Amino acid sequence: xxxxxxxxxxxxxxxxxxxxxxxxxxxxxxxxxxxxxxxxxxxxxxxxxxxxxxxxxxxxxxxxxxxxxxxxxxxxxxxxxxxxxxxxxxxxxxxxxxxxxxxxxxxxxxxxxxxxxxxxxxxxxxxxxxxxxxxxxxxxxxxxxxxxxxxxxxxxxxxxxxxxxxxxxxxxxxxxxxxxxxxxxxxxxxxxxxxxxxxxxxxxxxxxxxxxxxxxxxxxxxxxxxxxxxxxxxxxxxxxxxxxxxxxxxxxxxxxxxxxxxxxxxxxxxxxxxxxxxxxxxxxxxxxxxxxxxxxxxxxxxxxxxxxxxxxxxxxxxxx
Amino acid sequence: xxxxxxxxxxxxxxxxxxxxxxxxxxxxxxxxxxxxxxxxxxxxxxxxxxxxxxxxxxxxxxxxxxxxxxxxxxxxxxxxxxxxxxxxxxxxxxxxxxxxxxxxxxxxxxxxxxxxxxxxxxxxxxxxxxxxxxxxxxxxxxxxxxxxxxxxxxxxxxxxxxxxxxxxxxxxxxxxxxxxxxxxxxxxxxxxxxxxxxxxxxxxxxxxxxxxxxxxxxxxxxxxxxxxxxxxxxxxxxxxxxxxxxxxxxxxxxxxxxxxxxxxxxxxxxxxxxxxxxxxxxxxxxxxxxxxxxxxxxxxxxxxxxxxxxxxxxxxxxxxxxxxxxxxxxxxxxxxxxxxxxxxxxxxxxxxxxxxxxxxxxxxxxxxxxxxx
Numbered sequence: 001x002x003x004x005x006x007x008x009x010x011x012x013x014x015x016x017x018x019x020x021x022x023x024x025x026x027x028x029x030x031x032x033x034x035x036x037x038x039x040x041x042x043x044x045x046x047x048x049x050x051x052x053x054x055x056x057x058x059x060x061x062x063x064x065x066x067x068x069x070x071x072x073x074x075x076x077x078x079x080x081x082x083x084x085x086x087x088x089x090x091x092x093x094x095x096x097x098x099x100x101x102x103x104x105x106x107x108x109x110x111x112x113x114x115x116x117x118x119x120x121x122x123x124x125x126x127x128x129x130x131x132x133x134x135x136x137x138x139x140x141x142x143x144x145x146x147x148x149x150x151x152x153x154x155x156x157x158x159x160x161x162x163x164x165x166x167x168x169x170x171x172x173x174x175x176x177x178x179x180x181x182x183x184x185x186x187x188x189x190x191x192x193x194x195x196x197x198x199x200x201x202x203x204x205x206x207x208x209x210x211x212x213x214x215x216x217x218x219x220x221x222x223x224x225x226x227x228x229x230x231x232x233x234x235x236x237x238x239x240x241x242x243x244x245x246x247x248x249x250x251x252x253x254x255x256x257x258x259x260x261x262x263x264x265x266x267x268x269x270x271x272x273x274x275x276x277x278x279x280x281x282x283x284x285x286x287x288x289x290x291x292x293x294x295x296x297x298x299x300x301x302x303x304x305x306x307x308x309x310x311x312x313x314x315x316x317x318x319x320x
Numbered sequence: 321x322x323x324x325x326x327x328x329x330x331x332x333x334x335x336x337x338x339x340x341x342x343x344x345x346x347x348x349x350x351x352x353x354x355x356x357x358x359x360x361x362x363x364x365x366x367x368x369x370x371x372x373x374x375x376x377x378x379x380x381x382x383x384x385x386x387x388x389x390x391x392x393x394x395x396x397x398x399x400x401x402x403x404x405x406x407x408x409x410x411x412x413x414x415x416x417x418x419x420x421x422x423x424x425x426x427x428x429x430x431x432x433x434x435x436x437x438x439x440x441x442x443x444x445x446x447x448x449x450x451x452x453x454x455x456x457x458x459x460x461x462x463x464x465x466x467x468x469x470x471x472x473x474x475x476x477x478x479x480x481x482x483x484x485x486x487x488x489x490x491x492x493x494x495x496x497x498x499x500x501x502x503x504x505x506x507x508x509x510x511x512x513x514x515x516x517x518x519x520x521x522x523x524x525x526x527x528x529x530x531x532x533x534x535x536x537x538x539x540x541x542x543x544x545x546x547x548x549x550x551x552x553x554x555x556x557x558x559x560x561x562x563x564x565x566x567x568x569x570x571x572x573x574x575x576x577x578x579x580x581x582x583x584x585x586x587x588x589x590x591x592x593x594x595x596x597x598x599x600x601x602x603x604x605x606x607x608x609x610x611x612x613x614x615x616x617x618x619x620x621x622x623x624x625x626x627x628x629x630x631x632x633x634x635x636x637x638x639x640x641x642x643x644x645x646x647x648x649x650x651x652x653x654x655x656x657x658x659x660x661x662x663x664x665x666x667x668x669x670x671x672x673x674x675x676x677x678x679x680x681x682x683x684x685x686x687x688x689x690x691x692x693x
Contacts, residue, residue: 089399090389093382094578165416172418254373258399266371267401280378280404283559283579 070296077293087269088257088290093281100294102259106269107301110174110253111243113263114181119235121182122189129190130197131219149187156183157248164252172252174260174268180248185238192234196227229312236309240302246272271298367395368652375403376410376423377519378554380636382574382672383456384423387660390668400656404553407519408542414450414639415441420649421657422639425519426542427452427610427617446641451692452617453638453685455660457675459600460524460632463581464568465561466490466507472584473498473592476531476623476631479584482568483511483528484536485547490566498587507566512557515550517542523634524570530622531588531631572634573600574673590627599630600675607635607681614642614688616681633675643693654692661685 077083077097086099125145129138160180164170200223208218224231249255249270255277256267274294281287374384381404388400403410407424414422415438428439428450442450462474469490474482478494481487487494491504514521521544528536538545551557554571558579561567573595576583585592593599603624611617618635638657644650659665666676677685 090392092385092389165418254375254401254403256371256399256401258401260371260399266399267373280381280553281555283555283562283575
């Protein structure tokens with residue numbers, strides 16, 4: 001949407017050549033008259049620039065600070081081989097070292113399952129809203145997605161707990177936590193996909209119809225393919241968003257120090273819960289450095305996903 | 321419009337993402353993982369295979385971690401997880417059948433609170449009577465951080481006044497009277513308490529109420545009712561005290577030791593008693609059993625005047641079903657608690673700042689564990 005209206009309106013109203021037209025020489029009065037708004041604009045430009053850069057720098061402070069702290073305190077954990085191969089079995093809080101592989105695998109597996117459920121639902125909802133939905137139902141769905149995107153993660157977690165554990169009587173598990181993450185991820189996927197689908201020029205659809213292609217084929221072969229890279233970006237950002245969620249895990253997926261790949265029964269290891277576990281003993285240097293190590297690992301995973309998303313967005317954006 | 325290029329890129333990214341998740345799920349089947357394949361089972365057929373879930377008191381976390389390590393080292397296919405979320409949370413999860421047993425710093429309540437009786441709820445959840453098995457005794461230290469003071473004696477009344485904010489400076493005459501020969505600075509006293517619901521708080525307030533009823537007018541309970549600044553969990557109060565000159569808190573001895581905090585001796589009327597595993601054990605030995613049969617809930621005499629007995633102790637229990645609906649779970653609980661109650665493990669706990677169970681209690685606990693089915 002923003003791509004189409006990227007040009008500033010000012011450019012059109014007062015073109016540069018009004019000040020010094022290439023051919024003729026304007027009168028002095030006219031020149032002065034033209035210059036003063038030009039100078040005002042220059043001042044505004046500088047002020048806006050300073051404010052923008054200032055805001056940018058301000059926003060960077062906590063980011064750089066966090067990265068600095070986490071890297072400074074956790075990097076040495078990540079350079080040991082056991083960190084990537086071992087788990088925390090039989091490592092008490094006052095023992096050094098141990099691995100995080102169980103938690104890394106657990107986190108990837110959990111968000112993988114979450115994406116598997118949330119992505120189809122999210123994309124199909126977006127397709128419906130953009131391509132088919134008219135009238136009340138579409139409005140109701142759109143409204144519901146809006147509400148869903150405002151639901152705090154703890155509420156999503158408690159909802160799943162109420163349904164899954166209290167009502168259905170099934171135990172806490174990694175899958176239950178995945179369900180809560182699905183609730184958090186769907187609105188992200190719906191909204192980003194919707195934006196991408198809206199970006200697809202109508203001419204493409206019309207051209208397709210003109211050739212006698214049915215609507216559903218147009219959606220699948222033209223619209224979705226054109227928006228594909230944007231959708232993938234949105235999905236990756238959605239995954240990055242739920243990867244570090246902790247509230248659903250605290251409530252639905254108790255931590256284990258062992259390798260555990262069964263999402264459907266028993267405790268489940270995840271990076272946020274590993275951080276939480278070691279935070280309980282942060283006074284001990286052994287636990288504290290594990291906590292920072294796990295935090296850095298989680299940040300790296302999230303940053304990687306974000307990076308992939310950005311790269312796809314950069315190289316795959318819709319061009320004319 | 322380079323649709324094909326765009327989709328090619330997207331496809332690469334997607335396949336990358338799929339490969340990532342496939343990588344994670346590929347490892348799913350079969351092998352239980354590197355950590356648990358080594359070493360055979362040495363506990364002679366007593367090992368179980370699978371998961372055992374427990375949750376509860378953070379006061380016994382260091383002890384149960386020790387026991388879990390001991391068990392898992394012998395039994396490579398057993399996974400035992402203990403979540404140190406607090407006694408209250410542990411009991412709630414036990415009643416909700418989310419964990420196989422709970423760790424708690426106080427026995428299941430037999431009188432109604434908010435219209436529910438814990439012991440009855442637990443019984444309903446188990447389908448059989450729920451037992452309180454004392455497993456570890458953790459002396460509660462009054463830990464302090466005052467520059468230049470490495471020896472301090474308090475009694476129940478002075479402690480109550482300090483934790484109630486009535487005594488506000490370290491050189492208060494009431495403290496000085498108990499510490500002749502110690503130079504006390506005029507540093508203000510900074511009290512830290514547990515902001516979460518804690519069995520340690522409950523036992524400490526029970527002590528204050530039991531030994532100095534005049535000075536401590538509040539109700540006892542898991543929530544702190546005195547003065548001071550709240551910090552989360554045992555680690556929180558210990559760290560806060562360590563970082564604040566003039567700080568004082570109540571915390572399990574194991575945490576005080578981990579943080580290298582000084583602990584106060586308690587004058588029960590028979591002279592100051594230093595906090596050691598032995599002096600705490602003396603108080604436990606005087607405890608009376610309030611449960612019947614294998615239900616070993618204990619009642620501690622906090623006002624004990626016995627010579628050499630350190631009175632601020634907490635007994636942390638494992639709350640178990642006497643007969644598990646799933647016999648397999650029963651076997652797992654029994655097998656693990658046998659290790660926990662064994663002399664070897666109990667002895668090793670002393671290094672962690674816990675007091676081992678007195679011999680008489682230990683015998684009863686072992687008999688009760690054997691009766692779990």
